[in-house]
Amino acid sequence: MRRLFLLALLFCSWPVTESLADTEFRGEQSLWQDTVWSGRVLVDGILTIPAGVTLEIRPGTEVRFTRRDTNGDGIGENEIFIQGVLRVLGTAENPVRFTSAEADPVPGDWGALNMMASEEENLLEHCLVEYGYRGFHAHFANASVKNSVFSRNLRGLQFQESTVVIDGCLVEKNFNGMQFRNSMVRLSATRVLDNHWGIRCVYSELTMHDCEVAGNLVNGVNLRDSSLDADSLLVTGNRKGIYLQRSRGSLRGSRIRDNSEHGILLEDSDFLVVGNLIAGNGRAGVRWLNSRGELRDNHLAGNGEYALVNEGEGTVDARSNWWGTTAAELLAAAIRDGSDIAGRGLVDAGDPLAAPPSPPAAGLQ
Structure with missing residues (x-):
């Protein structure tokens, strides 16, 4: 660059x-x-x-x-x-x-x-x-x-x-x-x-590699009825980092950090989140609302209120992630789901990683 x-x-x-x-x-x-x-x-x-x-x-x-x-x-x-x-x-x-x-x-x-x-x-x-x-x-x-x-x-x-x-x-x-x-x-x-707004799209196919989305007043990456295939991103300092509505795709090897609200917000979407650093976000690292997909091998520790919030009815598959702890009580405190609020789905955080994964080798520093 x-x-x-x-x-x-x-x-x-x-x-x-x-x-x-x-x-x-x-x-x-x-x-x-x-x-x-x-x-x-x-x-x-x-x-x-x-x-x-x-x-x-x-x-x-x-x-x-x-x-x-x-x-x-x-x-x-x-x-x-x-x-x-x-x-x-x-x-x-x-x-x-x-x-x-x-x-x-x-x-x-x-x-x-x-x-x-x-x-x-x-x-x-x-x-x-x-x-x-x-x-x-x-x-x-x-x-x-x-x-x-x-x-x-x-x-x-x-x-x-x-x-x-x-x-x-x-x-x-x-x-x-x-x-x-x-x-x-x-x-x-x-x-x-x-x-003011970073990237906004509807009914589109977006591919992102080795990009930085930072300091945008509202949302960094905002997709509706679209697909996102992304890797090696730095998404930081926005209000919401990545916000997907009725969308699909995957995010790999990226750093989603220090956004004032949520690092990733998935709403009625189908998304795979693998091998990312998701930390320092003001409210939740990941907010999951009636979506499908998996969270795997991510660093989810160090977010403001919760690492992961499940606001939908189904179970979130969040096995094999680093939460900053392996202690059951502390791990439960990092998650907000049906155990806290009746009518919400649960989070399956089984087999948590025992140590933080290596940080993503995102190209932009």
């Missing part, structure tokens, strides 16, 4: 200048042939990239959008509308920047890099996207996003009915970091930090 840190420093040190753009687009315009951008570009309207046309943006290009809000809803409308192909080819040394042209920029100054019905090989690499309504939006599209920063947008990234691969990115200080529905999304080596 060192290259991403250096990229962020470069963006932060990039001077804001008032010089005129090399290329300007005003009003409603379209590119009718393959086009290459470099230098400074000003978009003062909606620029369409039609089907069959490719827009390539070279390293070091700066694209600025003026603010236009015709309906008074507080959301800027100027944007790039892509039905053809978008290829943003920044480098670590010379990234591409998409930003507001306003003297005092705020999130929502401009619309989006708005990709609609574009199923070609779209690519965003080494770019900064800031102060947009939806920094990058894909609908019925395919895209690969690499080594890029999405910051101070109302929605950092948003997808519908799309397939998106995100690698080596930083999504920070947006209202919604990332949200999507009916999509297939693969995240790797990506940080989702200090947003």
Whole structure:
């Protein structure tokens, strides 16, 4: 992740200048042939990239959008509308920047890099996207996003009915970091930090590897009617770390710690939790509500109120975990279930581990 840190420093040190753009687009315009951008570009309207046309943006290009809000809803409308192909080819040394042209920029100054019905090989690499309504939006599209920063947008990234691969990115200080529905999304080596919401999705398939989700005001990872296949995560400092509703999947070799409420909340879900460190969470390490699955070989000691809460009717299979103790009385105190409240299911914590398992070798430190 060192290259991403250096990229962020470069963006932060990039001077804001008032010089005129090399290329300007005003009003409603379209590119009718393959086009290459470099230098400074000003978009003062909606620029369409039609089907069959490719827009390539070279390293070091700066694209600025003026603010236009015709309906008074507080959301800027100027944007790039892509039905053809978008290829943003920044480098670590010379990234591409998409930003507001306003003297005092705020999130929502401009619309989006708005990709609609574009199923070609779209690519965003080494770019900064800031102060947009939806920094990058894909609908019925395919895209690969690499080594890029999405910051101070109302929605950092948003997808519908799309397939998106995100690698080596930083999504920070947006209202919604990332949200999507009916999509297939693969995240790797990506940080989702200090947003109001971290990751939210419905009716989607999400794969996460070697990612950090931290410091988000509400929930870190929030799925409904979706699937999550995740390993090597660091999920920390959110309100709820991982919250699944009517979802399925597995979490392996991850650190879920120091979230203010629950580390993991499973509601009407089918989930396998294996080999994780789940500690330091304010209320419960795991809250289990009418869900199915197993807890195996996890470190569950050191959470605020309980290691595990069963609020459903069925039994939770939680054998072979480390609870901080093997003493029956202390182990029972770490669990809240039908033994404490009538009508709830029990927790089967049989054969607890005699010592804490080795900590997960999650890649992000």
